[in-house]
Amino acid sequence: MSIERRTFLLALAASAALYGCGRKSEPVASAVATPATPGFEPITVKHKLGTTTLQQRPQRVAALEMNEADFLDQLGVPIAGMVKDFVPHFLAKYKDDAQVQDLGAIVQPNLERVHALHPDLVLITPLQANHYQELSEIAPTLHFDVDFGNSQSGHFDVVKDHLLTLGRIFGKEDVARAKADELDAKVQAARRTTTGRPEKALIVLHNNGAFSSFGVRSRYGFVFNALGVQPASTAVETSLHGQPISSEFIQQADPDILYVVDRTAVMDRRPVIDAAQVSNPLLRQTKAWKNGRVVFVDADAWYTTGACLSALKIVVDDVLKGYQG
Known part of the structure; x- marks a missing residue:
């Protein structure tokens, strides 16, 4: 293993340990320097953890939570990698699909595997929020602002808003609206x-x-x-x-x-x-x-x-x- 690789893994482990002790990530901008795709207008999305900017239409998406995997499935967007510890029956086709990389557990995704996937978009929910900063260094990371503790107000609106945002990102606006x-x-x-x-x-x-x-x-x-x-x-x-x-x-x-x-x-x-x-x-x-x-x-x-x-x-x-x- 190269020195650079060893250094990267140690940094990931240290960061995971720090955030696992309860430290909350501060809002940051999530944008990885990538060349703009011709004909694609950059998209900027503000969310509770910061601002995510996409310079190109994502081609390799990592879904670190089952709700996010379902959004992609509903929109017909290929999933490059996802966590696979608890896959619901309505997403069962992904469980044993070797083309969809296993990225670990919902509450503790494997950051090394995420890095090795080379995603150009990472989708997370509050369950992975403590990894936002590390993930944002790998690829643009978008946070789904759903409240799992209290869904009394606006739950369906939050779900629809996230769906429409993903529709805009992937050029699937009509599908998302329908x-x-x-x-x-x-x-x-x-x-x-x-x-x-x-x-x-x-x-x-x-x-x-x-x-x-x-x-x-x-x-x-x-x-x-x-x-x-x-x-x-x-x-x-x-x-x-x-x-x-x-x-x-x-x-x-x-x-x-x-x-x-x-x-x-x-x-x-x-x-x-x-x-x-x-x-x-x-x-x-x-x-x-x-x-x-x-x-x-x-x-x-x-x-x-x-x-x-x-x-x-x-x-x-x-x-x-x-x-x-």
């Missing part, structure tokens, strides 16, 4: 179902037998705000994994509809649980249980992603299942 309109139509159709309905719902995360609750100010706040679902609990929490609760809490909240997100299914890579696996006397007392309105949702869409086109369409469909029957 996809955004499809999502709008699906949301409006869902609201026509939920508007005026008296049912109240509770969203809980299942994790190895324990439960957490998600209310109006949480990663699933958009379900209550944008989709018009009435909350069964007024508890406030803004963490990624919700507020730990007991079966007594669920029984006392007595939701008409209970949505269950099975995190264990994602982490253990196994099928989502069913009613028999979580049934207990307290849960069986709820209106949701008595009326058969316990919905075991698509864990990939709700937990692994939740901020891309494929996931949000599935989420809307899952939400509407609670209003059937």
